Amino acid sequence: MATPFREILKRKDFVVTAEVGPVKGSSVSKAIEHIELLKGKVDGLNVTDNQSSVMRYPSLGVCLLIKEHGGEPIFQMTCRDRNRLALQADLLFAYSRGVSNVLCLTGDSIDVGDHKEAKQVFDLDSVQLIHLVHTLNSGKDMAGNELDGAVDFCVGTTGTPSADPLEPQLIKLEKKVRAGVNFIQTQAVYEMDELKRFTEFVRSLDENVRVLAGVVPVIGAKMAAYMNENVPGVFIPQRIIDELGQAPKGTGVAKGIEIAARMIRQIREEKVCDGVHIMFIGREEKVPEILEAAGLA
């Protein structure tokens, strides 16, 4: 049985988490493959929730699989697809099956996904969801009713260190930290000074909050340009795009891994923050390579 993530956050000085993306279908074989590959190598495994508003096998489903396979799941919840009843019900169900880490997200908008005519919910937003989890932790539901069987979630959320303008994001981050979070896994970040500034801000609010830097390897200049334009909250600096541009043909992935590993090692050595969250959706099998290259294997 894996050590609970809450404990790891307290004891470990450099926490490493990764992310698996469920498939669009009922087959779980790929998920299990990724779980087996990564469960021993990382402290926690996030499972995305209809990432980029693309309909997929549910996040909670893969979390249960991770539990069954002895991994430590981090259940990602967005506010796009469920109202406050469904969110609370899913949390109760998750906790009852041993999934006790939740990452509270607002969620991408329907327009960026593949069901562009769906009605988006957003009954709550990420800050309200964090408050909701604490309400449940206190033994009550949002309507103030007593729960038959309480929950005790370890709560996490995200942040955008390289946002421009930054100030509105920091105001929101403050609300999240005030609401009470154990850890923050940031959006993809590539500039150390941005990450430093972000982490210091979080520390100034609450030193117990652990900050894990979001690491999204970029596998080519064209991919970088695409991500800058289409993936919300991602801003890949020109210097990295240039570096990728010089990589000879066909070595894009290797170059991406090399850059990611370099960043991870720098974060760790300079203690910029408390760890990293590696997001390599679609190439989960490459994550061990990154860990090795970063000296974390």
Place this chain on the structure above:
Amino acid sequence: METKVGVFFCNCGGAIKNIDFDAALREVARLPGVISVNLDSSLCLEEGKERMVSSIRDEKMERVVVAGCSPLLKEHIFQGILEKAGLNKHLLSMANIREQCSWVHDGDVTAKAVDLVRMAINRVLLLQPVETKETAVSKEVLVAGSGFAALNVALQLSHLGLRTTVMEEGPVLRAGSEEPAAVYGVDASSIIAEVEANENVEVLTSARVMTLEGKVGGFGVRIKKAGKETFRRYGAIVLATGHRTEIVNPGAEAGASVVSQKAFTDILRNSSLEREPRTVGFILDFSDENSRFPTLATLNSALAAKKKWGSEIYVFYKSVKVDSEGVERLYQQARDSGVVFVKSETAPKIGVEDGRVKVEGRDVFAGEDLVLACDVLVAEELYLPAEGTETFSSLLNVRTDPKGFWQDDNVHLYPVGSEKKGIFFVGGCRGDLDPGRMLADISGVAMNIGELLSAGKVAADFERVKADPQKCVACLTCIRVCPHGAIQLVRVESSKDVAQISDLACDACGVCAAVCPAKAIAFQGYRDEEILAQIEAIKRS
């Protein structure tokens, strides 16, 4: 009782050949509403006119159709005939059976001619009378700016008996001092004295326009001077805010000895240098291609320097534009007096060598590089609109050209008008300067305004274009769309805001009538019914 229409055919003294007028008259006589058909050979000449006036009166015609030449040529004459016969001049419709029928088709075109007459009859049956009404207008004119052009306009207007307010943002009148008229070959020395002596001209310095409303004949302007705001009424507004210049790549280290044209004239006038400059350089027309002022200024300054100090003068030029009045003569004078013109493709490099300005350029004709050390270099300047032109534009809601100058050369408004009646531009603020033309523009503006205001009242069609207060929903579309800013929102008796079109400011284009979503705007003569009736007539041909 059907409206009584009289139709007059004119064969233009035989110039309209391929129409069987007898047949045409017979057929037109049968059309509904037609009570009289007449054939004439010279309707627009005196006897023709007499015959027409008497037929209109005798047969008590209520509408008139004239089938003949183009309305653009003779419409005003036939409108005069209607008035003489006691009929409202707008109750006329013309069928162009000459230029647009007889002269463009071979063979017999009687059928088409009858068609065109039927179209004119359908339209004339719907026409409504439009009265002419005189509106009192303020005989005061606001002139913004105080350069040579502004003050001259003010003087000329005062000679026409119109009071002028010259408003200058700066503390002092700019003509003469700021703007060296001598450079442009015009004498401005006495102008300020003349203006200050003229009791028809009121001078307001360090004054600014805060708000502007209303239309031609009655612009309401709030002017702020010394912290106090006063509200004034003006019949017309002249913008003569001039231009400003910026030296092009002065070669920073060259320092004080690189000067602008204006600075050079100061040196000429009171020779502020310790000793007279032995060699003087000029840079001409390498970056700003279209303005003519630099050429004139360079030639005047070069000649003046030659005369006063006898110094060696070099002009590095890409082009010497001599197409405005008197400039060719100046150019010849300069060459005869020994001024050296150095033709080069690219702007010369400007540097410093033992305290003097070093100019390195390529002489295209001599085919060799030329290095010149001179005591004073008059650098090339970019001609830009004066500061504050944008704020003025938004206040007046008039457009500027891409470079920010006023009144790009729309051929219909050229040379001094703007798209807003009663607002005129003159002088440097219009960009592409040509002193010769500027003098013509000054008298042009004075003449336009004199014609407009000196009678103290202006006759205009009364409510030819009108928004029906019952139908107008005050959606503001027409107000935003009107190219001439002639429409505003007013509160009518039913305490409802509706669009009101100013008869004086309206230029009768009909754009408002086309865009009005409530079909509330009637443009007499071109109402939808009057256009659709002509289409209806075509259908039956």
Place this chain on the structure above:
Amino acid sequence: MIIAERKPIEEIRLMMAPYKKILVAGCGTCVTVCWVGGEKEVGILASELRLARGAEGRELVTLEATVDRQCEKEMLAELRDKISDVEAVVSLACGAGVQTMAELFEDKPVFPAVNTTFIGMPEGEGLWVEMCGACGDCFLDRTGGICPVVRCAKGLLNGPCGGTRRGGKCEIDAEKDCAWVLIYRRLERQGRLDLMREYRAPKNYRAVKRPGRVQAAKA
């Protein structure tokens, strides 16, 4: 003001297919102001339908009328004679007008010719943008007068979201300003950023029990 957009001619043509004599009814208020349903557009739509029917070689008789407001029964009553003389009505009014007409003349099929889009304001000539979603629980007082419920693509009460683009643009549209960045800038300008720092509890989305009813307290 209610903003609407004219339906494509193809859609309206199919609705009118079974009928030979129809009334094209305009409304003189909101839809006139936003250029889709006034007397001018009634004339154009009627002409478009006749032309289309002519292209099929069949006949169409159209009556045209525009009342001040189609959402008032007394004003619609003016159309009683014309409506009894036709087989169907195509109304260029907003949804409220179409339904008031349908209710008043229950035996006549009434069809919408416009899509009612939002409550908004003009941003440029012929361009309108959404401002209010009629949520029934206005809290513009706490956002510096900018409504995130409709002007934020996700309707967030504690924004901005993580997807804000560089320069403060919205995740879903690089041209659109992020509502929460606008709110931030305005509150900062007014020195009231504390309002944005306040946590906003989940919204009461049933403030207006749909369909809404408002009973005025007094005449």
Place this chain on the structure above:
Amino acid sequence: MNGKIVAFCCENSAYPAADLAGKLGLHYSENLRIIRVPCAGRVDVIHILKALENGAAGVLVLGCEEGACRHITGNTRAKERVEYSSMLLREINLDGRVVAMFNLSPNAPHKFVKAVNDIGNITAEPGR
């Protein structure tokens, strides 16, 4: 209205150009019927559609050259309305080319004649 072409002519450009065509003895189809308007910006979609409804084979709207419109935006507005009408015709599967906008200056009678001939050829195509 067999084969008639209705031409809305702005009195600042197209109408004088048509007159000049007459003075120079140029020729164009007899089917043309000119309706004088103070500016092309006065011509609305309803006028174009009503002309077509009344059987016009083609409709021309002729205004000043771009940037030389006496009423600044009249010719651009007319162009947009012509494009709307043309798009509408295509939507109800009629030929969108029978409605056209032309810009010309008062001293360009040949351009006027060319505009009339062009639309004449389109409307005269077999299988109309």
